Amino acid sequence: MYVAVKGGERAIDNAHAWLAEERRGDARVPELSVAQIREQMTLAVNRVMAEGSLYDPDLAALAIKQARGDLIEAVFLIRAYRTTLPRFGASRPMDTAAMACDRRVSATFKDAPGGQVLGPTFDYTHRLLDFKLAADGEVPFAPELADAEPSKDTPHIMEFLDREGLMQRDTDGRTPPRDLTREPLELPATRDLRLQALTRGDEGFVLGMAYSTQRGYARNHAFVAELRIGKVAVEMDIPELGFAVEIGEVELTECETVNQFAGSKTEPPQFTRGYGLVFGMSERKAISMALVDRALRWEELGEDNLGAPAQDAEFVLYHADNIQATGFLEHIKLPHYVDFQSELELIRKLRREATADRGAHRAAAE
Amino acid sequence: MTPLLQVEDIAKYYGTRIGCTGVSFDLYPGEVMGIVGESGSGKSTLLNTLAGHLTPDRGAVRFDTRADGLRDTVTMSEPERRMLSRTDWAFVHQHARDGLRMNVSAGGNVGERLMAVGARHYGKIRATASDWLGRVEINEDRIDDRPASFSGGMQQRLQIARNLVTGPRLVFMDEPTGGLDVSVQARLLDLLRNLVREMGLSAIIVTHDLAVVRLLADRLMVMKDGHVVESGLTDQVLDDPQHGYTQLLVSSVLQV
Amino acid sequence: MTQIEQDKNAPDTVMSDYNFAYLDEQTKRMIRRAILKSLAIPGYQVPFASREMPMPYGWGTGGVQVSAAVLTPDDTLKVIDQGADDTTNAVSIRRFFEKTAGVAVTEATAEASIIQTRHRIPEAELREDQVLVYQVPIPEPLRFLEPSEVETRKMHELEEYGLMHVKLYEDIAQHGAIATAYAYPVKVEGRYVMDPSPIPKFDNPKLEMAAIQLFGAGREQRIYALPPYTQVVSLDFEDYPFEASKADHLCGLCGAEDSYLDELIVDDEGGRLFMCSDTDYCVARQAAGHRGSDAAPTLEGVA
Numbered sequence: 051m052y053v054a055v056k057g058g059e060r061a062i063d064n065a066h067a068w069l070a071e072e073r074r075g076d077a078r079v080p081e082l083s084v085a086q087i088r089e090q091m092t093l094a095v096n097r098v099m100a101e102g103s104l105y106d107p108d109l110a111a112l113a114i115k116q117a118r119g120d121l122i123e124a125v126f127l128i129r130a131y132r133t134t135l136p137r138f139g140a141s142r143p144m145d146t147a148a149m150a151c152d153r154r155v156s157a158t159f160k161d162a163p164g165g166q167v168l169g170p171t172f173d174y175t176h177r178l179l180d181f182k183l184a185a186d187g188e189v190p191f192a193p194e195l196a197d198a199e200p201s202k203d204t205p206h207i208m209e210f211l212d213r214e215g216l217m218q219r220d221t222d223g224r225t226p227p228r229d230l231t232r233e234p235l236e237l238p239a240t241r242d243l244r245l246q247a248l249t250r251g252d253e254g255f256v257l258g259m260a261y262s263t264q265r266g267y268a269r270n271h272a273f274v275a276e277l278r279i280g281k282v283a284v285e286m287d288i289p290e291l292g293f294a295v296e297i298g299e300v301e302l303t304e305c306e307t308v309n310q311f312a313g314s315k316t317e318p319p320q321f322t323r324g325y326g327l328v329f330g331m332s333e334r335k336a337i338s339m340a341l342v343d344r345a346l347r348w349e350e351l352g353e354d355n356l357g358a359p360a361q362d363a364e365f366v367l368y369h370a371d372n373i374q375a376t377g378f379l380e381h382i383k384l385p386h387y388v389d390f391q392s393e394l395e396l397i398r399k400l401r402r403e404a405t406a407d408r409g410a411h412r413a414a415a416e
Numbered sequence: 417m418t419p420l421l422q423v424e425d426i427a428k429y430y431g432t433r434i435g436c437t438g439v440s441f442d443l444y445p446g447e448v449m450g451i452v453g454e455s456g457s458g459k460s461t462l463l464n465t466l467a468g469h470l471t472p473d474r475g476a477v478r479f480d481t482r483a484d485g486l487r488d489t490v491t492m493s494e495p496e497r498r499m500l501s502r503t504d505w506a507f508v509h510q511h512a513r514d515g516l517r518m519n520v521s522a523g524g525n526v527g528e529r530l531m532a533v534g535a536r537h538y539g540k541i542r543a544t545a546s547d548w549l550g551r552v553e554i555n556e557d558r559i560d561d562r563p564a565s566f567s568g569g570m571q572q573r574l575q576i577a578r579n580l581v582t583g584p585r586l587v588f589m590d591e592p593t594g595g596l597d598v599s600v601q602a603r604l605l606d607l608l609r610n611l612v613r614e615m616g617l618s619a620i621i622v623t624h625d626l627a628v629v630r631l632l633a634d635r636l637m638v639m640k641d642g643h644v645v646e647s648g649l650t651d652q653v654l655d656d657p658q659h660g661y662t663q664l665l666v667s668s669v670l671q672v
Numbered sequence: 673m674t675q676i677e678q679d680k681n682a683p684d685t686v687m688s689d690y691n692f693a694y695l696d697e698q699t700k701r702m703i704r705r706a707i708l709k710s711l712a713i714p715g716y717q718v719p720f721a722s723r724e725m726p727m728p729y730g731w732g733t734g735g736v737q738v739s740a741a742v743l744t745p746d747d748t749l750k751v752i753d754q755g756a757d758d759t760t761n762a763v764s765i766r767r768f769f770e771k772t773a774g775v776a777v778t779e780a781t782a783e784a785s786i787i788q789t790r791h792r793i794p795e796a797e798l799r800e801d802q803v804l805v806y807q808v809p810i811p812e813p814l815r816f817l818e819p820s821e822v823e824t825r826k827m828h829e830l831e832e833y834g835l836m837h838v839k840l841y842e843d844i845a846q847h848g849a850i851a852t853a854y855a856y857p858v859k860v861e862g863r864y865v866m867d868p869s870p871i872p873k874f875d876n877p878k879l880e881m882a883a884i885q886l887f888g889a890g891r892e893q894r895i896y897a898l899p900p901y902t903q904v905v906s907l908d909f910e911d912y913p914f915e916a917s918k919a920d921h922l923c924g925l926c927g928a929e930d931s932y933l934d935e936l937i938v939d940d941e942g943g944r945l946f947m948c949s950d951t952d953y954c955v956a957r958q959a960a961g962h963r964g965s966d967a968a969p970t971l972e973g974v975a
Contacts, residue, residue, distance in 0.1 A: 058759055058762070058763040059758070059763050059767075061760060062763060126724075126728065130724050130725060130726040133695070133699075133724045133726075134690055134694070134695075134696065136696060232721050234719035234720055234721050234722070234893040235893065236719055237822050368821070373729060374729045374891045376728065376729075377728030377731060377733070378730035378809070378891055379730075380728060380730065381728065381729075381730030381731050384731065384753070384790075385754050385759055385760075385761070386754075386791070386870075387754055387934060388755060388791045388792055388854070388871075388872055388932070388949055389791060389853070391872065391919070391933070391935055391949075392853035392854045392872035392873065392874065392917075393853045393854070394935065395917055395918065395919055396849075396851060396917075399849070399917070400847050400848065400849060400851070403848055404848070494830065495829075495830045495831070498830050498832065502832075517838070520838055520842060521842060523841070523845055524838045524841050524845065528834050528835070528838050529834070531834045531838060531841065532832070532833075532837075533834075536837075536909055536910050537909060537911055538841065538844055538909040538910075538911050538912050539911045541909075542845075559845075560845050
């Protein structure tokens with residue numbers, strides 16, 4: 051029989067065996083450990099956790115190893131695993147003001163209580179390939195403050211504007227918030243769902259959308275009021291106990307933008323806010339998210355619909371997820387020969403009829 | 417005689433600003449009502465409110481439905497209202513591209529309303545479309561062309577054909593001649609007048625052009641700042657305006 | 673096919689890290705509720721909270737979730753893609769359920785209680801005790817006329833289907849025939865216009881059948897259904913009636929004249945072989961002694 055259509059099972063087994071071999075690469079080179087990926091490919095691990103919607107650096111590192119470094123494939127592994135996990139409930143809202151900040155910068159004030167902390171950033175590095183790294187050069191330890199104070203609460207910069215009444219007040223969200231991963235997305239989507247979709251959305255997509263607002267497609271003049279990265283405790287109310295218990299700690303990047311004021315005849319002008327919150331150290335994503343969040347708020351803020359892609363919630367939310375996108379995109383390589391066959395029959399029939407028509411016309415003309 | 421449309425104390429506000437307010441009138445079958453006024457006078461707001469595109473803040477718009485007689489279209493369900501707007505009502509937009517499907521052929525544009533109410537015979541749909549293209553003076557060999565390749569006047573005539581093909585009982589027109597060249601306007605007006613006569617159409621026409629209402633409308637309402645300041649038979653109002661604003665309006669245009 | 677031994681009280685013995693048929697019971701209940709609703713409103717697309725599955729979106733995640741929700745340990749499962757049991761994606765999905773549910777699997781249409789399919793309806797008539805589960809890429813029949821989901825849901829709500837016929841009208845005006853060969857839209861019980869998934873229009877008449885038909889679209893988060901014997905009408909015009917067409921040939925292997933055919937290019941000269949797309953149907957006919965013009969003897973050389 052035909053090899054092309056038979057033997058699917060064997061082909062799959064052989065392909066997977068080959069894949070496993072390719073993943074390992076040259077066996078003379080030592081194998082990468084999951085711990086090495088977790089510790090040395092941290093930003094990749096962060097991205098996989100953020101877009102996979104699962105905070106587990108070890109599993110994310112494993113996924114990256116298994117996916118041969120294809121981060122979207124790794125996100126996919128994490129998402130599929132996440133499906134099998136039971137949901138216990140929602141945590142208490144994270145108190146990001148209590149974040150132990152590794153990095154905290156504001157573009158709107160020269161200085162603020164809590165100070166500007168550059169932290170471990172690529173900013174101001176010169177992007178020169180460091181050949182010392184190729185030679186396995188160990189880097190010197192970063193200096194530490196001898197009398198480093200134990201971290202204390204760092205107030206949000208926005209609070210200072212808020213106290214003056216300059217910030218538009220965000221209303222309290224739904225409690226508990228809806229869960230995008232447990233309910234179908236229905237439109238119009240409330241802001242809690244939009245933010246969920248953005249935080250797990252593809253970094254490249256969210257970045258592109260944010261960039262488009264900066265270039266004039268629904269420009270909203272964002273200033274980074276504050277960008278902070280650090281660890282925050284996760285607390286959960288335990289009904290049986292009657293109080294909240296800390297169940298762990300996650301690293302987060304939070305970005306708050308302050309945007310052009312909006313006002314109307316009934317309301318005096320105020321600054322408005324865009325918000326980004328992402329697992330791990332992912333500041334490109336957090337800033338992008340804040341810009342897109344702000345662009346999507348046009349309706350509730352009474353702004354004009356400029357027809358910009360970043361204002362179209364249906365467009366953004368339906369296309370931000372890279373697991374949905376990549377699956378559907380790549381499915382066109384699956385066999386479609388039944389459909390193609392029906393198209394083939396149709397086009398032959400239409401051509402036959404068209405030719406017959408032309409023949410008839412010629413015959414009539416003669 | 418039952419009025420075809422009975423409008424009672426309609427008001428529409430944009431926040432605190434008045435769109436239109438206190439508008440009441442009856443429209444009888446076969447009658448053409450003109451609404452004139454400057455831009456910002458509330459005439460388009462009124463038209464869109466009557467046609468169900470805007471929800472009024474107050475008042476009733478009763479239409480003499482085929483099944484149940486006079487019914488308030490403001491309070492009827494959306495499916496019922498939509499059904500009305502694709503059977504007994506028609507709406508001619510100022511800009512033809514707002515009222516046409518630009519990526520569908522002329523024949524498809526005219527046929528859509530027929531198909532929306534259940535026509536399922538291709539040959540008959542096409543014949544009707546072809547007939548209507550003829551009636552609006554579009555050459556029948558353009559039936560498979562898309563409106564994008566049509567001139568502005570042709571697009572507007574196509575929009576009219578698309579609207580009238582199902583024999584609606586009430587046609588709303590929003591500045592149907594606006595944006596067209598003067599010579600094109602004259603031809604369109606002539607066409608509209610003939611169609612209105614032939615079909616015994618009832619219509620509400622909003623325009624700032626008094627020549628249009630002089631030609632088409634039996635009765636006239638003059639609007640200013642959201643209020644109707646004068647109404648009456650067209651000739652009466654145009655030849656012997658009572659309200660100061662109407663006098664100003666009449667004197668500011670060339671007599672037809 | 674080997675059937676893995678399985679204790680029904682402890683389904684975890686098959687793939688101990690996961691629940692029976694992969695999904696947790698809570699999720700299955702959620703999907704079953706959506707299925708029941710879809711059966712109550714034939715042709716209506718019920719939103720459901722689709723889960724991420726271990727295969728990509730667009731590769732049958734909707735069908736897999738529906739199958740997982742209706743599968744019981746006593747079921748016998750058949751999976752086809754393009755009508756064939758041995759295409760790679762069908763193999764992959766069948767293996768998934770063997771591994772996670774340990775159910776019996778079969779290639780014989782008559783032996784299956786649940787059949788998951790992509791792009792085909794089996795040729796053999798299905799029975800009342802069978803369930804046909806379709807994988808659906810784009811559940812919205814109006815999607816390519818109107819990209820916005822908000823708009824299309826409104827169009828269904830208000831039964832505003834004029835645009836659908838405008839599309840068919842345009843086809844005839846341009847091509848002289850309705851130029852839709854697969855995923856041919858249907859109207860269900862005179863109410864909802866439905867996409868039957870990308871089956872060739874040859875299969876449309878079979879949509880009125882004794883079995884329960886469930887349609888799952890994972891990425892688009894929709895489930896819809898046709899209960900047994902539901903009226904399903906392919907959209908058309910009176911003077912351009914719907915036609916269930918197929919290649920004008922007999923199956924080269926089994927000689928069938930009533931089955932949908934695949935066309936294979938068999939040599940460098942572009943020689944063609946037509947054969948049943950439903951492999952089980954073809955094999956069963958050959959086993960019963962039917963032979964087509966290109967049957968075995970000449971084929972051995974090619975293979």
